[in-house]
Structures are given as structure tokens and as C-alpha cells.
Amino acid sequence: MSQHLPIRPMLCPPGNGVYTVNTAKERKEELHQLIYKESDPLKVEKIWEKTLDNLKDVSLSLLGVCSDCGGGIHRGANWGPLFLRQSLYALNPLYKNSNYLDLGDIRVIPHLLHDKYLNDSTIKNCRRSLYNDEISPLPVSPLSQTEEVLKSFYKLNPQGKVITLGGDHSVSYPAVKAYLQHKKNENKKVALIHFDAHTDLLHERLGIDLCFGSWVTHILEDLPGHDFCYQLGIRSSGKDRGHWEKSFGIQQFWNYEFQDQGVKKISQFIIDDLKKKGVEEIYVSFDIDALDETEASATGTPEPGGLKVDECLSFLYRLKEEFSITGADLMEVAPFLNMPTQKAKINPEPQATLLAAQSILNFFVESML
Numbered sequence: 001m002s003q004h005l006p007i008r009p010m011l012c013p014p015g016n017g018v019y020t021v022n023t024a025k026e027r028k029e030e031l032h033q034l035i036y037k038e039s040d041p042l043k044v045e046k047i048w049e050k051t052l053d054n055l056k057d058v059s060l061s062l063l064g065v066c067s068d069c070g071g072g073i074h075r076g077a078n079w080g081p082l083f084l085r086q087s088l089y090a091l092n093p094l095y096k097n098s099n100y101l102d103l104g105d106i107r108v109i110p111h112l113l114h115d116k117y118l119n120d121s122t123i124k125n126c127r128r129s130l131y132n133d134e135i136s137p138l139p140v141s142p143l144s145q146t147e148e149v150l151k152s153f154y155k156l157n158p159q160g161k162v163i164t165l166g167g168d169h170s171v172s173y174p175a176v177k178a179y180l181q182h183k184k185n186e187n188k189k190v191a192l193i194h195f196d197a198h199t200d201l202l203h204e205r206l207g208i209d210l211c212f213g214s215w216v217t218h219i220l221e222d223l224p225g226h227d228f229c230y231q232l233g234i235r236s237s238g239k240d241r242g243h244w245e246k247s248f249g250i251q252q253f254w255n256y257e258f259q260d261q262g263v264k265k266i267s268q269f270i271i272d273d274l275k276k277k278g279v280e281e282i283y284v285s286f287d288i289d290a291l292d293e294t295e296a297s298a299t300g301t302p303e304p305g306g307l308k309v310d311e312c313l314s315f316l317y318r319l320k321e322e323f324s325i326t327g328a329d330l331m332e333v334a335p336f337l338n339m340p341t342q343k344a345k346i347n348p349e350p351q352a353t354l355l356a357a358q359s360i361l362n363f364f365v366e367s368m369l
Helices: 025-036 041-054 077-091 120-131 142-156 169-185 241-248 255-261 263-276 309-322 351-368
Strands: 060-065 100-106 161-166 190-195 229-234 251-254 281-287 324-331
Touching: 025 041, 025 077, 041 100, 060 077, 060 142, 060 169, 077 161, 077 324, 077 351, 100 142, 142 161, 142 169, 161 169, 161 351, 169 190, 169 281, 169 324, 229 241, 229 255, 241 251, 251 255, 251 263, 255 263, 263 309, 281 309, 309 324, 309 351, 324 351
Parallel strands: 060 100, 060 161, 161 324, 190 229, 190 281, 229 251, 281 324
Antiparallel strands: none
């Protein structure tokens, strides 16, 4: 029995996770030609599936989750993984590295979020559609599938590291949860570094408890303590820093503090705190709207007054010098959104956002491979 059988039905080749009226056939074929030197869908599927046989042996994997059903302002982040892969592989032929594996994309039904919101009849119908098996035990919603895929991945490859590409920020919920639970089983003390313009600390949004604005709230119990969550770049919130830190026990560093104190001082404070707590490994969740809108406006909620790419990279490189980064995600890149808030810059959108995101993604690859 193939070692990847538990997760194979929930996955499809890289780039194929976007399911819309516009199937982006040419763009997907361009990506497949780049990775596999083949564009015929059936041949691509066979080549990609064969690569999954290496799942147990690779040190770094990439997973795309083309889901924006957990967003709620401007949609379009479902296209992020496809566009980011194109720029990644054009610059860095990672697919030639034996220590790297592109797991592909979650097979997303774009109307769904999490299985707990579905009735039995809907789950049955979706299993028939996805797996041709209405009594399959497999989940059908992107958040549920992502968690299941990553749990299985960590069982098969306990030392493996994963970079997850989204998708709206709700996708971080299963990615971070699976990572934290795995590290807890491994008796590793880990921390979460979360870059974002927003706190994502709602309990629910319009009655939905798992979404882009609430995912952090629902992974805190899986951390060694709530204060092992560090949020950087916050600047758009109806409450002040004191409210969030007192209510949740997390640690925040708002964007004005970066302007007042500088990256070096804040990074040293966080590094010292992590060492004091005995943290061994780090997970980084990066919402592209942590960046100022002049550097990244092709996203659902661009915000002025944000961090610069160089500031984020300076912080991350200092972090890398002291700790192992063993999990990461990059969320909310929405290439088809050209927001009117964008100010004049050398690169028009979406190129500006993609270049900024690519810099962060390159860091993750460099640090984790």
C-alpha cells in the first residue's frame, strides 16, 4: 500500500486547487510545464503523484490551499498559491531539490469552509463529488481537509517541515493547529510569530467561529501558553493593545512601536523572551497585509501605516540566527485585487504585492530547507 494513500484523495497537482468559472488553464499549464516539463493534465497528475512517494524523506514541503471562503471583505486570495508558485519556481528550481516536495493543492470545494458547518446530507454529496465515495471517512471542506492532510503528513514524516500557501487567513487555523499538536506530541516547546495588520482574535464573526478574523483565538490552547503568541504589525483594531493582551494573554507589538523603537530593539526583546521561556522552534504566520499598502495592496484588507518588507526580513533573519523555524504560512495574497488605496510606486499591482510576498516566501524556503 502506498505510503501517501491517506492524503492522496484530498490533494491535486500544484495549481489545480483553484476551481472557478475561469479555470486559468493557460496559467496552470505554464506552471506544470515549468515544474514537470509537461502540460497534459493526465501526464502531469501521474508525474506529480509519483513524487508523493518521496513524502517520508523530504525535509521541506509546500502545500497550497486555494480557499477564500473564510474571508469576508474582498475575496480573491484563492488565487495566491498559483501566482506565488509561478514566481517561486521561475526564480528557484526547487523541484530539482531532492529534499523538497510540492504536495500540491487541497482539493477545494470553493463554497465550503469547515465540515462542522455542514449537515450529513451535504457531506455525503460532497464526498460523492470529491472521492466518488459517499461513505468515505475523509473530510470535504478546505479547513478540515488541510488539518487532516497535515496530521497525516507529520505522522509519516515527523521531522518534515511545511510551508502553507493560502488562501485567506482562516487557512492558518488548520495549518497552525496541526503543527502545534504535532510538536506537543514531540515534546517540543514552540512559539507562534504572527505578522498582521489585524489581531484575528475575535471569538466569531457573524456567528462563524473559524474565519480570517478569529483563527488565532482558536489555536491558543494548543500553545504552551497564550503568551507564546507574538503579534507584530497590528494597527487596525477597535480595541487597544492593552485590551487584547489582558483578554487573551498574548503579546502584541503594534506598528507604531516599530516606528518608535526600531526592529532591532523589538526583535531583541522577543528573542530574549523566547529564550527565557525555553522555546526550541518557531512557526511564522504571515498575512501580507502586515505590510504597508504601498508595498502590498493586492489583498483583501490593505492598511496604511504598515511594516516594510525590509523591516520584516530584518526581524526574521535575527530570529533565524537564534531559533529553528520549522513551520510557516503566507496568506491573503489576492493577485486580481487592485485596490484603490494603492499609492504611486515603481511596480504596479499585482506585481508589487507578488514581489513583496516572494521575498517573504524565499526567506521561508531558505530558512527551512
